[in-house]
Amino acid sequence: MAEGGEMNKSFKIFGTDVSKMPCFRNSYLYGIGGGIGIGLTYFMLTSRTKASCHFGVASFAVITLSYWTQCRYNYSKLKFDMARTQELMKKHSMYEGTEMEKKLQGKLKEA
Amino acid sequence: MMTWKTLMSPDSASPLMEQLTFLHDHALMILLMITVLVGYLMASLFVNKFNYRYLLEGQTIEMIWTILPAVILIFIALPSLRLLYLLDEVNNPLVTVKTIGHQWYWSYEYTDFANIEFDSYMIPSNEMEDYHFRLLDVDNRIAVPYNSQIRMIVTAADVLHSWTIPTLGVKIDATPGRLNQISFLLNRTGIFFGQCSEICGANHSFMPIVMESISPECFISWIYNMSEI
Numbered sequence: 001m002a003e004g005g006e007m008n009k010s011f012k013i014f015g016t017d018v019s020k021m022p023c024f025r026n027s028y029l030y031g032i033g034g035g036i037g038i039g040l041t042y043f044m045l046t047s048r049t050k051a052s053c054h055f056g057v058a059s060f061a062v063i064t065l066s067y068w069t070q071c072r073y074n075y076s077k078l079k080f081d082m083a084r085t086q087e088l089m090k091k092h093s094m095y096e097g098t099e100m101e102k103k104l105q106g107k108l109k110e111a
Numbered sequence: 112m113m114t115w116k117t118l119m120s121p122d123s124a125s126p127l128m129e130q131l132t133f134l135h136d137h138a139l140m141i142l143l144m145i146t147v148l149v150g151y152l153m154a155s156l157f158v159n160k161f162n163y164r165y166l167l168e169g170q171t172i173e174m175i176w177t178i179l180p181a182v183i184l185i186f187i188a189l190p191s192l193r194l195l196y197l198l199d200e201v202n203n204p205l206v207t208v209k210t211i212g213h214q215w216y217w218s219y220e221y222t223d224f225a226n227i228e229f230d231s232y233m234i235p236s237n238e239m240e241d242y243h244f245r246l247l248d249v250d251n252r253i254a255v256p257y258n259s260q261i262r263m264i265v266t267a268a269d270v271l272h273s274w275t276i277p278t279l280g281v282k283i284d285a286t287p288g289r290l291n292q293i294s295f296l297l298n299r300t301g302i303f304f305g306q307c308s309e310i311c312g313a314n315h316s317f318m319p320i321v322m323e324s325i326s327p328e329c330f331i332s333w334i335y336n337m338s339e340i
Contacts, residue, residue: 014118021136050158057151061144068140069186072133076190 023071027064035060112247112304113277121278124303124324125295127198128280134194138187145183204262204294206255212265212272212285212307215314219253225338233317247304252321256330257297265291273308276322282308297324 011019018024039056043049095101113121119139123129209220213230221227231249239245255261265274267285275282283293297303305320325333 015114015116016119022133024136027140050155054155057148061148065141065144068137072137076133 022075023068027068027071030067031060031064034063112244123280124278124297124299124301125280126298127295128278130194130197131280134190137190141183141187202260202294205259207262207264208253208255210263210265210274210285212267212269212274212311212318214269214312215307215318217272217274217307217318217320219251221334221337224334227334227337229337231321233319244304246317247306247319247321249319249321252302252323254323254325254330254333255297256327257300257324259327260294260296263293263295265293270311271309272311272318274305274320275308276303276305276320278303279322281305284309300324300326 009019010017035056038059039052042055043052046052092101095104120128120132120135123132206221207223209222211218211220216230216232218228218230229251231251231253233246234243234248234250236245239248263274263281263283265283265285266289267287269287271287272285273282274285279295279297281293281295283291285291301324303322303324305322307315307318307320309315311318
């Protein structure tokens with residue numbers, strides 16, 4: 001049973017669970033929603049079916065790709081920062097109580 | 112391990128394989144969008160009535176459809192080059208394992224601690240138990256500690272072979288008279304499979320690779336037990 005909004009649904013395409021792919025779900029949700037929204041809005045304003053479809057599909061592609069690129073870039077930066085932090089924490093626990101720790105704390109105070 | 116329905120990458124067991132999977136997802140997303148756009152364009156050709164018999168050139172559109180693909184390729188190339196250089200980074204391995212390819216089995220040597228050498232033959236179908244994977248399980252697996260950098264030195268004794276484990280993103284040629292080196296890190300425990308990836312004779316398909324990722328304590332006991340054999 002799901003508790004408090006937990007989503008455990010897996011969505012597999014060709015054996016790959018795409019729900020576990022970072023940024024996939026949000027990219028497609030924004031892309032599909034934005035494409036339908038822009039297409040419908042254009043149709044409401046102009047009543048031109050073909051042009052609305054063109055706008056809808058083009059918006060879907062542009063919104064999906066743009067969101068995906070910026071989300072993956074931020075995710076990559078976050079992962080890199082987390083890895084660096086983990087590495088520094090390991091070094092900190094290694095240097096704890098040693099001369100090196102005193103030297104580093106001295107440098108930190110100077111800075 | 113790979114199954115029949117695994118058309119894309121298997122789940123990763125190494126940070127580098129994870130990055131390779133991310134690059135694959137990124138490139139595939141771009142390709143999917145291009146396919147959707149081109150497919151839609153082609154479908155809309157069925158219902159359009161554009162007609163101009165005297166069309167000769169269109170400088171603006173030709174500029175657009177030259178520059179836009181170049182920009183898309185840059186978006187694919189930048190993460191790819193970043194990963195390419197990341198794969199070649201220098202690190203300090205904890206354990207070195209030497210792998211020698213033979214016709215038709217692999218042999219492994221752990222010479223860091225004690226002189227441990229063993230051969231790894233595939234378990235034939237007529238000798239396998241119910242819990243064995245057919246044509247994949249071996250009599251002696253390689254054991255490595257997880258969360259530790261492992262250096263693998265690969266060579267061959269007779270003909271070309273290739274040592275690979277897809278979940279680690281590792282594939283390296285075993286060339287006679289040459290030592291090839293690769294480094295990887297396993298970030299979870301488990302049993303990982305691979306198969307020889309360079310044609311090497313009649314039983315090329317029957318010399319699998321099985322790696323067992325265990326805790327450092329278990330690895331030390333394994334080394335101790337192997338050195339006593």
